[in-house]
Amino acid sequence: MSELVKISKTQFENVFQCEFNDGTVRLCTKNLAPGFSVYGERLFKVEGIEYREWNAFRSKLGGAILKGLKQNPIVKGTKVLYLGAASGTTPSHVSDIVELEGKVYGVEFSPRVVREFLLVAQHRPNLFPILADARFPQYYRTLVEDVDVLYVDIAQPDETDIAIYNAKFFLKNGGYMMMAIKARSIDVTKEPTEIYEMEVNKLKENNFDVIQVIQLDPYDKDHAMVLAKYKGK
Ligand SMILES: C[S@@+](CC[C@H](N)C(=O)[O-])C[C@H]1O[C@@H](n2cnc3c(N)ncnc32)[C@H](O)[C@@H]1O
Numbered sequence: 435m436s437e438l439v440k441i442s443k444t445q446f447e448n449v450f451q452c453e454f455n456d457g458t459v460r461l462c463t464k465n466l467a468p469g470f471s472v473y474g475e476r477l478f479k480v481e482g483i484e485y486r487e488w489n490a491f492r493s494k495l496g497g498a499i500l501k502g503l504k505q506n507p508i509v510k511g512t513k514v515l516y517l518g519a520a521s522g523t524t525p526s527h528v529s530d531i532v533e534l535e536g537k538v539y540g541v542e543f544s545p546r547v548v549r550e551f552l553l554v555a556q557h558r559p560n561l562f563p564i565l566a567d568a569r570f571p572q573y574y575r576t577l578v579e580d581v582d583v584l585y586v587d588i589a590q591p592d593e594t595d596i597a598i599y600n601a602k603f604f605l606k607n608g609g610y611m612m613m614a615i616k617a618r619s620i621d622v623t624k625e626p627t628e629i630y631e632m633e634v635n636k637l638k639e640n641n642f643d644v645i646q647v648i649q650l651d652p653y654d655k656d657h658a659m660v661l662a663k664y665k666g667k
Contacts, residue, residue: 438478441485447509448531449499450485461488461496463530467557472526486530490653493524494587494614497653504646505661507610511535513581515604517568517596518588521547522554528585529561536560539578543567568596571603580606586613591620594633598640607666611642617656626656634660641665
């Protein structure tokens with residue numbers, strides 16, 4: 435069993451690096467819900483503070499950070515609308531990062547998966563699960579305030595259109611979008627890089643400045659994370 439030997443800050447607020455005695459290095463976040471592991475990740479205490487290992491093979495945001503994300507718009511106090519929350523793996527780390535000063539509204543349309551997400555949110559007062567289809571933001575309009583960051587990971591062929599539509603409802607002018615693109619969900623016949631370019635162009639045509647496109651291999655094959663800034667409605 436490996437033991438934690440060192441914990442250090444990264445360039446990003448509330449994102450840490452932990453080193454184990456077997457030489458492995460992982461990302462981690464401070465656990466907002468001490469004692470609770472969300473997806474079987476390791477928990478460890480250092481000077482009275484509990485940290486959670488952040489597995490980049492299970493979380494595209496973790497993968498993007500390890501693959502050279504230049505800027506993380508998710509910090510303490512950030513309000514995030516998260517489309518495709520699933521059972522809460524990445525949302526739980528986002529909840530750790532924004533702390534109690536921030537909020538994470540997690541939209542997920544699969545009732546089975548939402549049941550698991552509800553268990554995660556039970557111990558996290560800043561995490562708000564919403565059972566809804568992200569194609570219809572008008573149904574959750576009254577539940578969600580304007581947000582600083584729109585995080586999108588729904589693996590749908592029309593994901594970019596859905597993201598842009600949600601931005602019009604909820605994303606503040608000057609806010610950021612992080613969108614994970616799964617090339618094979620969009621077109622299996624095209625090269626992933628061609629698909630990333632197509633989706634990035636749609637964002638540019640809809641008032642986004644694209645800051646960075648990060649290919650997530652080996653953490654997620656044929657996926658990319660796009661970081662973009664919204665110039666307004
Ligand atoms: C790749 S998984 C998300 C994983 C999650 N973001 C994480 O890192 O922990 C994609 C999720 O999006 C959900 N989804 C797909 N289309 C959706 C839609 N139109 N509205 C809401 N959720 C959707 C799926 O049910 C699935 O749980």
